[in-house]
Amino acid sequence: MEILSISNLSKNFYLHNPGLEIKSCQNINLALEKGEFIGIVGLSGSGKSTILKCINRSYLPMQGEIIYDSEAFGKINLSTATEREILYLRCHEIGYVSQFLNVMPRTTAKEHVMNALVDIGIDAKAAEIDANEMLVYFRLPETLWGIYPATFSGGERLRLNLAHAMVKKPRLLMLDEPTASLDNKTKLLVRDMLVKLKDTNTSMIGIFHDIEFMDGVCDRVFNLSEGRFVS
Amino acid sequence: MYLNEAPELSVNNLVVRYGDGCSDCQESLEKNRCKVCGTVWAVNGISFDVYPGEVLGIVGESGSGKTTLMRSLYFDFIPTSGNAALRGYKGGQANIWEASAAEQRMIKNVIMGMVYQNPVLGLRMDYSAASNIAEKIIAAGSRDAGQMTGRAKELLEAVEIPTSRMVEPPKNFSGGMQQRVQISKALANNPALLLLDEVTTGLDLSVQAKVLDLIRKIKARYGISILLVSHDLAVIRMLADRTIVMLDGKIVESGLTDQILEDPQHAFTQQLVHSLI
Ligand SMILES: Nc1ncnc2c1ncn2[C@@H]1O[C@H](COP(=O)(O)OP(=O)(O)O)[C@@H](O)[C@H]1O
Ligand SMILES: Nc1ncnc2c1ncn2[C@@H]1O[C@H](COP(=O)(O)OP(=O)(O)O)[C@@H](O)[C@H]1O
Ligand SMILES: [Mg+2]
Ligand SMILES: [Mg+2]
Ligand SMILES: [Zn+2]
Numbered sequence: 001m002e003i004l005s006i007s008n009l010s011k012n013f014y015l016h017n018p019g020l021e022i023k024s025c026q027n028i029n030l031a032l033e034k035g036e037f038i039g040i041v042g043l044s045g046s047g048k049s050t051i052l053k054c055i056n057r058s059y060l061p062m063q064g065e066i067i068y069d070s071e072a073f074g075k076i077n078l079s080t081a082t083e084r085e086i087l088y089l090r091c092h093e094i095g096y097v098s099q100f101l102n103v104m105p106r107t108t109a110k111e112h113v114m115n116a117l118v119d120i121g122i123d124a125k126a127a128e129i130d131a132n133e134m135l136v137y138f139r140l141p142e143t144l145w146g147i148y149p150a151t152f153s154g155g156e157r158l159r160l161n162l163a164h165a166m167v168k169k170p171r172l173l174m175l176d177e178p179t180a181s182l183d184n185k186t187k188l189l190v191r192d193m194l195v196k197l198k199d200t201n202t203s204m205i206g207i208f209h210d211i212e213f214m215d216g217v218c219d220r221v222f223n224l225s226e227g228r229f230v231s
Numbered sequence: 232m233y234l235n236e237a238p239e240l241s242v243n244n245l246v247v248r249y250g251d252g253c254s255d256c257q258e259s260l261e262k263n264r265c266k267v268c269g270t271v272w273a274v275n276g277i278s279f280d281v282y283p284g285e286v287l288g289i290v291g292e293s294g295s296g297k298t299t300l301m302r303s304l305y306f307d308f309i310p311t312s313g314n315a316a317l318r319g320y321k322g323g324q325a326n327i328w329e330a331s332a333a334e335q336r337m338i339k340n341v342i343m344g345m346v347y348q349n350p351v352l353g354l355r356m357d358y359s360a361a362s363n364i365a366e367k368i369i370a371a372g373s374r375d376a377g378q379m380t381g382r383a384k385e386l387l388e389a390v391e392i393p394t395s396r397m398v399e400p401p402k403n404f405s406g407g408m409q410q411r412v413q414i415s416k417a418l419a420n421n422p423a424l425l426l427l428d429e430v431t432t433g434l435d436l437s438v439q440a441k442v443l444d445l446i447r448k449i450k451a452r453y454g455i456s457i458l459l460v461s462h463d464l465a466v467i468r469m470l471a472d473r474t475i476v477m478l479d480g481k482i483v484e485s486g487l488t489d490q491i492l493e494d495p496q497h498a499f500t501q502q503l504v505h506s507l508i
Contacts, residue, residue, distance in 0.1 A: 016498035057487060059494040083473055083487050084234055084282060104447060104469055105440035118451045121284075 002069065003172060003203045004032040004055070009064030009079075010227075011050050024050040026227035028064070032172075037194070037204040039214040042224030048207045051224075052174045054079070055205075056096050057086045068094075071171065091120045095170035097161045099180050103149055110135065110145040113163045120168070134163035138193060155186035162193065166202075173197070175206035179213060191217055237318055238280035239424055239456040240304075245313035247274040247299050247480075263296070263479040273299040274310070275480035281424070283318070284454040288471025288488055290462060290503065296480040297460040298348065301428045303328075304458070305345045306335050317342055319423050340370040344417025348429035350409035353416065356402040360387060360412045363401065367419040386415035390445055407438030414445065421453065428460045439466075446470055464504065468492055476500045 009028040012021050025047035032038055040048050053059040055066055061079035070076050070093060073085060081089075090096075103112050110131055117127035135145060138159040144152070149160055158178055165173060175194075179187045194217055197204065208214050214221055222229050250270030259266045263273060274296040281287045289297050303310045306327075314326035319342040320334070327338055339345075347353040354363050364383040365376075373379065387397055390411035401409050410430050417425055427446070431439040447470060449455060461467055467474055467488060475485040476497065484497040495501045 013494070014496075016501055053493070058489045060486070060490060060496070086487060087472055088234060104444060106444050115447075115451070119447075121451075121454070 001034045002031045003034045003036075004030075004069070004205075005065075005067045006030040006051075006055075007065050007067075009051065009054060009061055009066060011047075011054055011059060011062045024227055025054075025224070028227075028229065030222065030229075032203055032205060034069075034203055035198070035201045036220070037198050037206065037218050039218035039221040040205065040207045040224055041209075041211055041214075041221060046224040047227040048224050049176050052096070052176050052205065052207065055174060056090070056094065057081075058096075068172070092168065093171050095165035095168065095173045096176070097158075097165045097173065097178055098176040099154065099158055099161075099178060101149055101152070101157050101161070107148065108146050109140065109149045109152070109160050112149065112160065113167050116164050116167050130167050131163070134167045137196075138163045138166075139189065154181045155183070155189070158182065158186075158190060159193075162190075166197070171203060173202050173204045175204060175208075177207050177209060180209055187213060236283050237323055238316075239283050239285075239318050240281040240315065240458070241323065242280075242300075242304075242315045243278045243313060245274050245277050245300065245303065245310055245315070246272070247296070247303055247308075247310045248272045260479070263294070272480050274303070276313075277477070277480070277482050279475055279482065279485065281456045281458060283423075283456055284450070285473065286450055286457040286459055286471045288467040288474035289458065289460045289477060290464065290467055290474060291477030292503070293462065295477040297477060298428055299480075300477075301345070301426050301458065301460060305343060305426060306339055317424065336370065340367060341372075341420050342422055343424045343426060344419070344422040345426045346410065346413045346417050346428065346430050348432060350401065350406070350413055353413040354401045354409060357400050359398045359400055360392060360404075361397040363412060364416050364419050367416050371420040382419065383415075386418060387412070389418075390415045391441070405438070407434045407442065410434065410442055411445065414442070414449075418449065418453075423456060425449070425455050425457045427457060429462070431461065431463065431466055443469060464492060476503070 007029050010026050011024045014021050028051055042048050050059060054061040055078060057078060066078040067075055068078050070089060113131040113134055114127040117130060118124055140156060140159045140163065144156060149157060179190055191213060248270050250268060252270045253265065253268035255267045256265040256270055264271050291297055302308060304315060309328050314328060316323040317327055320327055320338055330338060345353060361383040364386055365379045368379050368382060384394055392408060392411055401412050431442050450457060459471055471488045474488045474491045475482050478499045484500050491500060492504055495504050
């Protein structure tokens with residue numbers, strides 16, 4: 001059973017000033033089975049992030065279909081779904097993790113994870129229990145829970161981002177170079193976590209820098225070059 | 232389910248012009264002003280919906296009509312044409328600008344709360360903070376003085392104004408505190424729709440953070456729909472679910488907030504976003 005099926009996805013960016021069309025991914029076809037973990041590799045600028053951002057609708061797809069098998073809506077085309085449908089899916093079914101922090105000011109690490117739930121209407125007590133569980137799961141040291149994450153190291157940020165995304169128990173998780181700028185020891189830790197996540201049957205698409213990293217984690221690996229998959 | 236809900240607010244083809252207009256206006260506009268007759272089309276035919284519990288961001292350069300839109304919704308003046316429906320008024324089936332004066336007062340005081348960019352417009356600077364809130368509660372029809380004091384205390388505590396300062400007039404307060412008193416006043420009657428016009432503009436960064444955090448909490452706790460006007464894209468990014476972009480009284484683009492910021496389509500939005508990087 002496929003949870004996600006992308007066909008003929010292309011995306012260019014038109015910049016009005018200076019009047020320039022930038023080509024990104026071209027005619028992408030990709031099917032993700034339920035519970036599967038697909039890896040995408042490729043040179044910087046080949047269009048990897050563009051694919052994930054089109055799925056997330058942070059970018060507007062220019063052409064092609066992105067059919068997602070939703071729990072709430074059944075099969076839904078993410079390139080044409082309404083904004084409210086996308087918002088709903090981001091709250092309840094689809095998660096996106098990158099190496100970057102995206103937190104409100106004056107928010108501690110633990111509050112940040114809790115807010116992911118509080119913001120979708122779950123009461124603070126229940127949210128706190130789940131947040132604690134996630135922070136433990138992703139091994140963020142308890143001494144950091146009450147701190148503003150702006151000062152966190154790359155590895156700590158990533159663990160926080162994973163906890164923030166996973167606390168909502170998404171069925172589909174996208175990972176955009178989560179291991180970029182991490183040292184080897186932290187990379188191994190992240191690898192362990194992703195293997196554990198796979199066991200929870202979360203379907204995942206991840207972009208990774210180093211192919212070795214994906215060995216034994218990803219079920220299949222695709223290589224993107226100048227916007228197209230090559231074998 | 233949540234997606235079947237009717238909009239909290241639905242605005243249709245709203246026009247606000249200053250001046251009488253002429254037959255050549257729409258062909259002779261320079262930005263929002265008619266070159267022939269000098270009429271300013273401050274808001275020029277905009278339509279949008281705000282859904283329950285949603286924060287809709289409105290961005291645009293100065294003079295694009297954001298404040299005019301907000302003040303029309305709050306009945307500070309009646310627009311030239313167009314209609315707006317509120318879920319809480321006749322089931323969303325009637326135009327609020329055609330409501331009777333009494334109905335408009337009810338809508339303004341019970342269904343909506345407004346926070347002006349300039350606190351002087353939203354507060355009585357010489358009355359105490361508590362009386363400012365009481366005034367709003369009385370306007371909604373309550374006469375129970377004891378209950379009012381309790382409510383004022385609760386609201387001011389929620390925005391972190393110390394109880395000891397409740398009796399002081401806002402003119403004694405800093406800009407950030409005045410904005411927080413305005414917010415608590417706007418929340419006094421548990422409105423379904425909150426109108427926020429540049430609430431953080433001109434505040435220190437640390438005070439800004441406080442106000443942003445407060446707005447996030449309000450959204451999460453009360454499930455209020457919020458119309459959030461700001462020229463600060465960082466504020467919009469943090470709080471708005473969806474965003475519309477205004478230019479010269481028109482909407483040039485709308486979408487999910489992150490899409491508007493990361494993949495802007497319109498030349499003006501691209502300029503707005505890229506000027507920040
Ligand atoms: N928001 C954007 N606006 C304009 N061009 C973009 C944008 N995002 C990506 N691009 C361009 O699309 C191409 C692919 O980028 P990206 O998908 O980020 O590649 P990768 O993730 O493989 O490094 C690059 O040429 C990049 O400059
Ligand atoms: N009372 C008025 N008479 C004439 N023009 C006005 C009046 N109030 C506002 N305007 C004009 O209407 C336009 C929109 O103003 P405003 O709604 O305040 O924009 P914004 O809040 O986006 O900065 C501007 O061109 C402004 O000069
Ligand atoms: Mg990338
Ligand atoms: Mg204004
Ligand atoms: Zn004219």
